[in-house]
Amino acid sequence: MRLILLLFIMIAFVHVQAQFAPNYQEEIERISQMEQKGFQRRRNGDLANARTSASQNFDVKYYRCEWEVDPAVRYIKGVVTTHFVMTSSGNSITLDLANEHIISSVTRNNVALSFTHMNGAVTVSFPVPIAGGVKDSISISYGGVPTTAFSPFTTATHGPNQDPAMWTLSEPFGAKDWWPCKNGLDDKADSIDVYIKHPAIYKAASNGLLKSETPVAGSGVITHWKHRYPIASYLVYFAVSNYNVLNNSVDINGTAVPMQTYCYPENQATFATGAQNAMNAMVQFSNLLGDYPFKKEKYGHVQFAYGGGMEHQTCSFMVNMGENLIAHELAHHWFGDKITCGNWEHIWLNEGFATHMASIYIENKFPANATVYRNAQINAITADSGGSVRVDDVNNPNRIFSQRLSYYKGSHLLYMLRWILSDAVFFSGVKNYLQDPALAYGFATTNDLKSHLEAVSGKDLTYFFDQWFIGEGYPSYKVQWFPEGNNVQIKVSQTTSHASVGFFKLPLPILFQNTGTGQQKLVVVDHTTNDQVFLENLGFEPNLVTFDPEKWLISKNNVITKSSDPLPVTFETVKVQCLGDQPQLIWTTSEELNADHFEIQKSSNAVNWSKIGSVEAAGNSTDLKHYTYTDYTTQANGDYYRIAEQDMDGKVQYSRILRNTCGTLQKSDLIISPNPVADLLHFRTNGENRGGMNVSIYNADGHLERLEHVSQTNSNSINVSAMQHGVYILQVEDVVSKSIKAVRFMKE
Structure with a gap:
């Protein structure tokens, strides 16, 4: 989608930073209002047919568009030939075309066909039904004056001589206002050819490669553009004026991609400078995302x-060559053009990504101002307590093109994913998403992106998209910290701005500094439950604490306080070990003030918890205390545990969440101990194994780490002291019977 004004102001001097955020907030409001009004005007008077009336019984393969225009005259006439494949048998197809156009004929192989044209739809009838899978084509000859207010078909003037200009701009539903097509987000033509007949004193621009400019009788020219990539109807365009044409090229991994700029003569200097910035951005984005998607053309x-x-x-339309605008429109060629949102509910896949990539470009060029840019976006996002990135009303233009939600919250959702997954993992997943054959040059929804990020990271991101894409609002954090020499206790609590999300699960960056010595350390705490307490060794005593210093996270009204007293309980260690198949929780505390008891809680999903037992606390104590609790309720692995410390005054604080890995891979009589293991892993099997056993150890990815042959005794052992920390699988095979037993263990 277009950006109506510049989202960012290029900051040349650091002293401008203090003035940047207020100005940026005003920009956000103006951008949002103008986009929403533009969309609204295009829909007024045609609400029932604002999107598409085209039938779904055919798939467009190719458009041949032949138009005749004069930028000084508001009128278009032409012939559009649509090549298609029937997806099911039928004796008619329907395309979209506004009523103000007069259709002179519809033909197939130069034979006239009957048709009706009403309510913005052209229904073409065939003499006999066309079977599914059959290729065919029709040509529609038409002409008219598009009359829609704020029209997708516009005439204007520019420059000191008031030179005429004409252009089309169809997003989201405006293509049918000026040409017959399928107007929805469900079908891309595989390719197009555009032929524009116009007065010879002008230049005509369109999609793809310029193939020819052929003079015709009467001082006219036919300009031919050829585009051989799949394209949505709203991305087809032409523009005609007295353009100056600037030609450059940029190397994208060995391909010289033409950079072609059509600008008004009075603005040639600024557009020439902007073209260089666009080429720089193209190289940067290609390195991050994969090559520019249309590099075979321009x-x-x-x-x-x-x-x-x-x-x-x-070819992006530009009112000027502001750097953020350049980067935003270029980024859309990956997000919006190569992969288009499958419906307007997921518009953030276009606008959130384009906004985010523009931010990456600006941050790379002006790194000193990165937190200023991010903070301005966060202020815009949190200006209201509610609102989701998912569009919950696709009939509401204010909602679809919400600057706050579709653009900036969508962009900052990506900041948070980068923070959670790391840039390497995030961009690897995004590249896979962009290169997925089922999505590339087609349509996608948020679940498609989510699946690719999960596949690369190995993480289940359902909770994240439930909270940040579907859910509304944001968290506010209260961070309490208490220094103990080189250690620091941290207690983190949160409240949420909207009832749709009770708790936002995020890793939180907290920067500890000693301003006198210059020492600092960024501590990342995995905030999975409210009122969680952490203990960190800093190596120095801090006197300054900053929450989320680089502004990765959406949050507001955060409070950081230094506690004068130690926090009620300090969990030194919390872990699960295995007694056979039974999980045993082990934890130690170094501080217990006002503690009453520890409640053992269990969950199948780490969201909904139930109490399974309790252990009395030592009470007021500063000594190291050790506790254990064995869960005999189940032998199945996959359960989650946490320990809830209950204060005598009713307050509760939680340990980190633990995962039970003690269950066997299958029912077997293979017994191992200890589990977790540090050095020697002991194992035995019931029954005789006269030929001995082949013993294998696999890591969590299924790769073989060890292979040994042992003779059968009642007890065997393997030295695993050199193995790295992690989860492994011990597999034992009887060399005679070939029976296999396996069990999972943890290496400390």
Whole structure:
């Protein structure tokens, strides 16, 4: 989607930072209002047919578009030939075209076909039904004056001589206002050819590669553009004016990609400078995301007189060459053009990503201002207590193009994913998403992105998208800290701004500093439950604490306080070990003030918890205390545990969440101990194994780590002291019977 104004101001001097955030907030409001009004005007008077009336019994393969225009005259006529494949048998198909156009004929192989044209739809009838899977084509000859207010088909003037200009801009539903097509987010043509007949004093721009500019009788020219990538109807465009054409090229991994800029003569200098910035951004984005998606053809800019930009495929409309606008529209060629949101509920896949990539470009060029940019976005996001990234009303233009939610909250959702997964994992998952054959040059939803991030990271991100994509609002944190020499106790609590999310699960960055010595350490605590307490060794005593110093997270009204007294309980260690198949919880505390008892809680999903037992606390004590609790309720692995310390005054604080890995992979008589193991792993099997046993150890990824042959005795052992910490599988095979037994163990 276009950006109506610049989202960022290029900051040349550091002293501008203090003034940046208020100005940026005003920019957000103006951008949002203008986009929403533009979309609203395009829908007024045609609400029932704002999207598409096209039938679903055919798949568009190719459009041949032949148009005749004069930028000084608001009128278009032409012939659009649609090649298609029937997806099911039928004796008619329906395309979209606004009523103000007069259709002179519809033909197939130069034979006239009957048709109806009403309510923004053209229904073409065939003499006999066409079977599913059959290829065919029709040509629609038409002409008219598109009359929609704030039209997708616009004429204007520019420059000191008031030179005429004409352009089209169709997002989201405006393509049918000026040409017959399928107007929805469900079908991309595999390719297009555009032929524009216009007065010879002008230049005409469109998608793809310029193939020819052929003079015709009467001082006219036919300009031919050829585009051989799949394209959504709203991304098809043309523009005609007295353009100056600037030609450059940029190397993208060995391919010289043409950079072609069509600008008004009076603005050539600024557009030439902007083209270089676009080439720099293209190299940067190609390194992060994979090569520019249309590198076999071109990228470029076309100047127009509307306030902002629009990511027409292979050539973005630009009102000027502001750097953020350049980066935003270029990024759309990965997010919006190559992969298009499958419906407007998921518009953030276009706008959130484009906003985020523009931020990456700006941060890379002006790194000293990165936190200023991020903080301005966070302030915009948290200006209201509710609102989800998912569009819950696709009929509401204010909701679809919400600057606060679709653009900035969508962008900061990606900041948080980068923070959780790491940049390496995040961008690997995004590359896979962009290169997925089922999605590339097609349509996608949020679940498609989620699946690719999960596949690369090995993490279940359901909780994250439930909280941040579907859920509303944001957390506010209260961080209490108490220094104990080089150690620090940290207690983290949160409240949420909206009832749809009771708790936001995030790793939290907290920066501890000693301003006198210059020492500092960034501590990351995995905040999985409210009122969680952590103990960290800093190596120095801090006097300054900063929450989320680099502004990765969406939050507001955070409070950091230094406690004058130790926090009630300090969990030194918390772990699960195995007694056979039974999980045993072991924890130690070094501080217990006002503690009454420890409640053992269990969960199948780490969300819903139930009490399974309790252990009395030592009470007021500063000595190291050791506790154990064995769970005999189940032998199945996969359960989660946590320890809830109950104070005498009714307050509760929780340990970190633990995972039970003590269950066997299958019912067997293979017995191991101890589990977890530090040095020697002892194991035995019931029954005789006269030929001995082959013993294998696999890591959690299924790769073989050890293979040994042992003679059968009542007890055997393997030295695993050199193995790294982690979860492994011990497999024992009887060499005679070939029976296999396996059990999981933890290496400390």
